[in-house]
Amino acid sequence: MKLNFELVPDSCWYSNLRSILSPAQWDAVRKDAYARANGKCEICGAETERLEAHERWAYDEENAVQKLETVTAICKNCHEAIHIGRTELMGRGRQAEEHYMKVNGCSYAEMRKALGEANADHRRRNRVPEWKLDLSYLKKFI
Numbered sequence: 001m002k003l004n005f006e007l008v009p010d011s012c013w014y015s016n017l018r019s020i021l022s023p024a025q026w027d028a029v030r031k032d033a034y035a036r037a038n039g040k041c042e043i044c045g046a047e048t049e050r051l052e053a054h055e056r057w058a059y060d061e062e063n064a065v066q067k068l069e070t071v072t073a074i075c076k077n078c079h080e081a082i083h084i085g086r087t088e089l090m091g092r093g094r095q096a097e098e099h100y101m102k103v104n105g106c107s108y109a110e111m112r113k114a115l116g117e118a119n120a121d122h123r124r125r126n127r128v129p130e131w132k133l134d135l136s137y138l139k140k141f142i
């Protein structure tokens, strides 16, 4: 799948990079992603002047390490689909599901299956009491 649901563990919802980095540092990370994207969503390819920076994490559950893999520049629709939990709370869950199916060329059943798997990953990761953050990706910006 090109577009995947990424449910961040609850403990991390409010400790995103914008609160760890200074505004100038976050700006450098964001602009690096936008420069690579060159005006196109890095997931669906939509051309937009309003790209959003998305932090992609990898989870090592055995060692409780949450690693920042990259920061990508994506469109609002892809961003809302990725964070479908939050998007549903804003009443835009249906649109996010439709965008997911369109980008991935998948059926409703396949989308629901992927969402079920993402939710199962999410529940399991929420049982980790404390994630250690690996932010080595940011070294080149600091």
Ligand SMILES: [Zn+2]
Pocket (backbone or CB within 6 Å): 041, 042, 043, 044, 045, 046, 074, 075, 076, 077, 078, 079
């Ligand atoms: Zn997109």
